[in-house]
Amino acid sequence: MIDLARRLLRTPQGLVGSALILLLAITCVLGPALAPLDPEAIDFLGRYAPPGSAHLLGADQLGRDVLSRLLVGARDTLPLALAATLLGTMSGALLGTLSAYLSGRWDEAIMRTIDAVMAVPGLLLALLVVATLGAGELNAALAIAIAFAPGMARITRSVALAARRMDYVNAAIARGEGGGWIVFREMLPNVAAPVVIETTIRVAFAVMLFATLSFLGLGAQPPASDWGLMIAEARPYLHQAPWVTIAPGAAIALTAIGFNLLGDGLRDAMNPRDER
Amino acid sequence: MTAAWFARRCLLIVYTLLVVSLVVFGITQVLPADAAVTLLGENATPAALAAVRTQLGLNDPAWLQYLHWLGRLLRGDLGISMRTSQPVAETMFVALSRSLLLAILALVLMLIVAVPLGLAAALRRGRAADLVVGLISYLGVSLPEFVTATLLLLLLADWLGWLPATGYVPLTQDPLDCLRHLALPVLTVAVVLVAHVSRMVRSETIDVLHSDYIRAARLKGLPPHTVLLRHALRNALLPVVTIVALDVGYLLGGIIVVEEIFAIPGIGRQLIVAIQTRDLPAIQAGALIMAATYAIANFLADCVYAVLDRRIRYD
Numbered sequence: 001m002i003d004l005a006r007r008l009l010r011t012p013q014g015l016v017g018s019a020l021i022l023l024l025a026i027t028c029v030l031g032p033a034l035a036p037l038d039p040e041a042i043d044f045l046g047r048y049a050p051p052g053s054a055h056l057l058g059a060d061q062l063g064r065d066v067l068s069r070l071l072v073g074a075r076d077t078l079p080l081a082l083a084a085t086l087l088g089t090m091s092g093a094l095l096g097t098l099s100a101y102l103s104g105r106w107d108e109a110i111m112r113t114i115d116a117v118m119a120v121p122g123l124l125l126a127l128l129v130v131a132t133l134g135a136g137e138l139n140a141a142l143a144i145a146i147a148f149a150p151g152m153a154r155i156t157r158s159v160a161l162a163a164r165r166m167d168y169v170n171a172a173i174a175r176g177e178g179g180g181w182i183v184f185r186e187m188l189p190n191v192a193a194p195v196v197i198e199t200t201i202r203v204a205f206a207v208m209l210f211a212t213l214s215f216l217g218l219g220a221q222p223p224a225s226d227w228g229l230m231i232a233e234a235r236p237y238l239h240q241a242p243w244v245t246i247a248p249g250a251a252i253a254l255t256a257i258g259f260n261l262l263g264d265g266l267r268d269a270m271n272p273r274d275e276r
Numbered sequence: 277m278t279a280a281w282f283a284r285r286c287l288l289i290v291y292t293l294l295v296v297s298l299v300v301f302g303i304t305q306v307l308p309a310d311a312a313v314t315l316l317g318e319n320a321t322p323a324a325l326a327a328v329r330t331q332l333g334l335n336d337p338a339w340l341q342y343l344h345w346l347g348r349l350l351r352g353d354l355g356i357s358m359r360t361s362q363p364v365a366e367t368m369f370v371a372l373s374r375s376l377l378l379a380i381l382a383l384v385l386m387l388i389v390a391v392p393l394g395l396a397a398a399l400r401r402g403r404a405a406d407l408v409v410g411l412i413s414y415l416g417v418s419l420p421e422f423v424t425a426t427l428l429l430l431l432l433a434d435w436l437g438w439l440p441a442t443g444y445v446p447l448t449q450d451p452l453d454c455l456r457h458l459a460l461p462v463l464t465v466a467v468v469l470v471a472h473v474s475r476m477v478r479s480e481t482i483d484v485l486h487s488d489y490i491r492a493a494r495l496k497g498l499p500p501h502t503v504l505l506r507h508a509l510r511n512a513l514l515p516v517v518t519i520v521a522l523d524v525g526y527l528l529g530g531i532i533v534v535e536e537i538f539a540i541p542g543i544g545r546q547l548i549v550a551i552q553t554r555d556l557p558a559i560q561a562g563a564l565i566m567a568a569t570y571a572i573a574n575f576l577a578d579c580v581y582a583v584l585d586r587r588i589r590y591d
Contacts, residue, residue: 115288116295119574120567123529124547128300128563131551208420212533215422216548228422235426242430249423256418 007269014265020258027074035068039225048241058243060234066247073225073248078255080141081206088145088206089199092152097187099153100160101179111157114150122147126209130218137210137226140219144206155198159191166190193270201263204256211252227252285578289571296567297349300560301342349564355557359550364561368543372565375531375542377447381455381462382527383520386469391516393470394477395509398485409474416471421533425464429537432460442539461538465530469523476519480512487511514584521577528566 008014027034036056043063051058057066099110120128129143163169164187172186211228213219220226222233227248234244320328329335336344348355354365397409419427433441439459447454484490485508493503532544539545543562550558 112291113295116292117299119292119571120296120299120563121525121528121570123532124563124566127532127547127551128559131554131559204418208418212420212422215420216533216536217552228420231422231426238426238430239434242434245426245430249419249426252420252423253415253418256420257414260414260418 004269008265011265011268013261014269017258017261017263017265020254021262024074024078024255024258027071028078031071031075035065035071037065037068039064039068039072040223041065048237050241051243057247058241060230060241060244061237066244069225069230070227070247070251073227073230074251076137076220076224076226077207077210077228077252080137081144081210082203084141084144084210085148085199085203085206087141088148089152089195089202091145092149093156093188093191093195094183095149096153096156096158097160097183097191100157100164101183101187103164107157111154114153117150118154122205123209123212126213127216127218130213135218135221137214137220137224140210140213143213144209147209148202148206152195152198152202156191156195159194160187163187163190197263197267197270200259200266204259204263207252207255207259281582285575289575292571293564293568297346297564298342300563301345305338354561354564357550357555357558359553359555359558364557368546368558368561368565371541371543371546372569374444374540375535375544376569378458378461378465378531378534378540378542379524379527381458382465382469385462385466386473386520389466390470390473391477391513394474395481395504397474397478398481398512399504401482406478409478413471413475416467419467421464421468421530422537424467425460425534425537428460428463432463442537444538444540457538458540461531461534461540464534465527468526468530469520472519472523472526473516476516477512480515481508484508484512510584514581517577517581517584521574524573525570528570 009018032039041064043059046054046059046063047061049055049059049063055065055067057070060066060069095110095114099107102110117125125147126140126143129146130139133139133142169182169186172182177186210219211226211231214226214228215232217232220229222229230248231245234241234248238245334341352365354363354368356362357364357367360367393405393409393412396405398406400406429441432439440457441460443457445453445457490503490508493507494500498507528544531542532547534540535542535544536548543565546558547562547566549555550562
């Protein structure tokens with residue numbers, strides 16, 4: 001584990017990615033304490049104040065401090081995106097491993113259905129789920145989890161198929177272990193590496209998808225300071241106050257870049273031979 | 277490409293569309309909205325509501341309703357919009373034609389930019405061009421379409437004033453003005469695609485350049501550009517076809533967002549409006565048409581792949 005962390009930090013992507021994620025984690029934990037001003041405080045005289053000493057990143061259409069809203073908004077955006085990814089990838093990984101373990105007709109039925117579900121583009125599937133459940137941040141997170149599960153199941157299955165043929169699985173079957181033991185204790189730990197890499201990269205997608213749903217009015221609802229929602233609310237005033245839109249946009253991009261870099265760094269650290 | 281493979285692939289599309297139609301129909305069943313109340317309004321008499329329910333077949337069991345719905349679907353009847361009282365099929369296919377124009381333009385732009393970019397990066401590994409491609413691909417996959425769109429809008433329409441900010445002009449009315457209005461949306465969705473594809477072209481070209489047949493071609497004394505264009509590029513582009521097909525999924529998602537932002541009356545915007553107003557027939561039709569488009573794009577990509585790469589035998 002320590003060895004892996006050392007190798008991760010030796011790759012440039014891993015180093016920058018870890019630093020960005022650490023920064024985000026600190027923001028999520030300390031957010032409100034770091035905010036220089038009250039993120040909800042409305043100041044009509046200070047509307048559209050450009051970035052300066054009073055407001056480091058400017059003020060929005062209601063005179064609220066953009067930096068404070070951004071710092072507090074990290075809590076509305078990141079934990080839910082993370083939870084959605086974990087729920088989606090874990091259930092997908094479980095389904096994929098189970099499918100590989102069951103093999104034969106069950107495997108065929110599960111995989112063909114997953115193929116068909118994957119024929120619906122991710123955002124469209126998420127939109128349909130939100131259309132069914134109604135708008136809201138929890139429903140948006142659930143929609144993202146559902147949209148992620150099939151792809152993850154397919155990736156995990158291909159790795160688990162190789163694990164299925166390993167001697168330790170045959171040994172467990174010969175010992176007379178139950179299906180649950182074999183799936184959870186023998187196979188899942190051995191498909192962990194690609195699952196971890198894929199999960200890391202998918203957090204970036206989840207953050208973007210979550211912000212997109214909020215932007216379309218189907219995710220977080222006002223007065224939350226979710227980053228996607230901030231952009232949606234500031235867009236009509238783009239001409240007067242571009243910084244209100246640019247700041248959360250940059251925050252989303254930095255988050256996604258951080259998780260993408262970390263995922264690539266992990267891939268290099270876990271497969272040291274692949275020199276691409 | 278054998279006839280049997282072709283038939284099997286067609287069957288798979290039919291199966292996919294069946295599952296999609298089940299998913300889409302399932303949503304109708306879960307949604308709390310009562311179609312009869314939506315049609316007649318809150319103040320309708322119970323007798324009138326009951327009559328409409330019988331007329332719409334809402335009292336039938338779910339599976340029978342599904343079969344009826346599927347039957348109408350096969351006859352090309354996608355239902356009547358609850359919002360506009362117009363046939364959904366007509367609205368959706370007109371909207372689809374506008375979205376397809378946007379999608380095709382984005383794909384063309386992507387190919388023009390991404391392939392040379394990826395090639396340049398592969399030939400100059402670790403140098404400036406490579407770094408630029410690396411940076412673009414990270415930025416491209418890390419910016420959601422609505423952020424890219426807003427930034428491009430700010431830069432090209434607001435500050436530089438080169439392009440109109442929003443709106444749509446039909447191609448038949450004024451082709452040049454139509455393209456000017458489509459430029460920002462096309463640029464926006466092309467960014468993600470360029471990021472994916474240029475990275476893919478780069479890594480595939482690097483792989484191919486290390487292969488024995490490229491070394492053989494070089495040792496034979498062929499000029500470098502012949503080796504690159506005739507021997508390397510053709511093989512490097514093969515896997516790219518698959519990535520492009522998968523990217524059509526991103527493209528469809530991107531189109532939904534971009535049409536909303538730039539006020540283009542395409543299928544994505546229709547779908548968002550339908551979801552916001554809970555217009556069930558329109559949601560069903562929009563989702564089905566988009567999924568079908570994606571399925572057909574993947575099918576076409578498989579065909580192209582089979583034609584290009586004779587080593588692969590599908591049977």
